Amino acid sequence: MTPPAEPVIGVLALQGDVREHLITLAGCGVVARPVRRPAELDGLAGIVLPGGESTTIDKLSRIFELRDPLVAALRAGLPAFGSCAGMILLADRVLDGRPDQQTFGGLDVTVRRNAFGRQVDSFETDIEMTGLDGGPVHAVFIRAPWVEQVGEGVEVLGRVSHDAPSGADDRIVAVRQGALLATSFHPEVTGDPRVHEVFVAMVRERS
Numbered sequence: 001m002t003p004p005a006e007p008v009i010g011v012l013a014l015q016g017d018v019r020e021h022l023i024t025l026a027g028c029g030v031v032a033r034p035v036r037r038p039a040e041l042d043g044l045a046g047i048v049l050p051g052g053e054s055t056t057i058d059k060l061s062r063i064f065e066l067r068d069p070l071v072a073a074l075r076a077g078l079p080a081f082g083s084c085a086g087m088i089l090l091a092d093r094v095l096d097g098r099p100d101q102q103t104f105g106g107l108d109v110t111v112r113r114n115a116f117g118r119q120v121d122s123f124e125t126d127i128e129m130t131g132l133d134g135g136p137v138h139a140v141f142i143r144a145p146w147v148e149q150v151g152e153g154v155e156v157l158g159r160v161s162h163d164a165p166s167g168a169d170d171r172i173v174a175v176r177q178g179a180l181l182a183t184s185f186h187p188e189v190t191g192d193p194r195v196h197e198v199f200v201a202m203v204r205e206r207s
């Protein structure tokens, strides 16, 4: 069978801002489709785990019996990009999670959930991100996690800049490890496709 000309990238569509990722991916010249059922993992060259509520996505993934095949696909090297809740779901370790909360894991980091605090639930700032041409990326943080500790194989790609709310300066908010990419912020809501383009390039490298 001839492989499709463009890679197919799935967006985990159990909860969260699925539509924004689908639109941004389609703008990057790949075929993007929602994933709700285990069979919809077949044929994917990569998957995006969207922002939303990590505890809800975790629960629904178990109810929909998607968790085990997704974890297996990630362990087998399926490239993945997680934004915000998606970053939490990729992390091996979570602080301030719910006691019963599970992640898919794979990314050797510790993230702190809702780390930027209640008063500053949402803020926007510009981030210098390694690997992005064309200047800083505008980063939108919505009840976002930060990365508190990274393992040896993890490359730090971005930190919050100095005009972020007090106490938040210099926290790690973008990382990559092998085929896994994660940001604390939501590049899918700004109309700037560069972070998704980095992910698409990772997917193309792999496939």
Ligand code: GLN
Pocket: 050, 051, 052, 053, 054, 055, 083, 084, 085, 086, 088, 113, 114, 142, 143, 144, 145
């Ligand atoms: N606070 C959410 C969580 O713990 C993440 C928020 C987001 O994805 N915008 O999952």
